[in-house]
Amino acid sequence: MGNFTKWLGAGLGFTFGGPIGAAIGFAIGSFLDGFSEDEFKQEQIDYKRKKKPRNRKDTVNTQSGDFEMSLLVLASIVIKSDGKVDQRELDFVRSQFLSMYGKQRANNAFKLFKGIVKKQISARQVCIQIRENMSHASRLQLIHFLFGIAKADEFVVEAEVEEIKKIAGYLYINQNDFESIKAMFYDASGNAYKILEIEKTVSDDEVKRAYRKMVKKYHPDKLRDLGEEHLKGAKAKFQSIQDAYEKIKNERGM
Template structure:
């Protein structure tokens, strides 16, 4: 409670009571009214500061968790590019409505993580995000990871594996994950089409489809006149790429 504000309220109430009633009793009544009214104002004032401070702490925590998750992604490469850090800032502003006060912390958090890599525990970060963030926000985080991964025009197997692991632990539904993923890795959809399976096909279903197509188009299985080299190469490439994307063994 704001003590100075409360004392001033009592004094003002006492003085007004004396002026209006011209006696001590009126002053005491005024003091009581001043105590009630100004104490309530002081309490409300402090509550507003507390709420603002709590929101600041919560927003700062969420930003820290998201940035740590992004750092874990870009750390899959040898170098962290400035464009990747800028991409994170822009996405946080646009999709999360984070203002400049919080955005300014991105560079500092990245710097601290680079100085002390032991400070990054991805599983702990994911646990915190599951606690603080809504399902929609978690989908946005997955999208952010893809945005960062493709910001250098080249998404690696390690980055795909990392994002796949995060999506699974954030408990994002497979269909929602695939919708996000397909915005950035369009060629993967084509690989599914070549093998004649849908995106949610299991590893076993993909392997079965691949083997059937290989048996149909392999040069040892068809007449030379019927052999389509380009078609066969597409089938092999599609399967090999899906092995990478889906981590099929």
């Protein structure tokens, strides 16, 4: 258990407990012989004793490991939403973790992920834990990553979209933000406007105002606290905003 819990504990805060912590404990027990749920609970108790309590007035500052564990748990829910676990989706998760974390950390994370997938998890309970401890910008990034997983098998089925929509609701992501991120993964007419959260009928000045607003909302600097490893996804999301704006400008001759 030693090296694995050392890896976990190094970057975990709020996800070491609650329903996410329970999923982690189950996952470890699924591949670590002789490890019991009680042992993981003791690890949690020991960790909480060492952890400094967060003041209600403190700024939410999500640790890299917390974001990582939240991704693993939510991804396992989305992957199973269409009734099967597609190998291409698993490969996408693995490739994303390799690009973000490097080989050793990605191998640990994916080993954990394969255990988490086996457990039935309440999306609502997990999302309550996340939204109470994670910034709005970080929650938007989670939704972006989940759509990437759903699209990994080249076809997003309705069950996956509905599951991500349900998760977004639990995370207090509003409908406009959800539709904006969703549109980043489709090449359909009018999607550039959806990404900027405006209608086709708006004026050029309104397009510019919408663009400036979205730049502020999705700027990668808002996710600096998650560590450099998570900025790649943030930059991809930000680039979608740039591309949408350029497409509208070209269409209108702005």
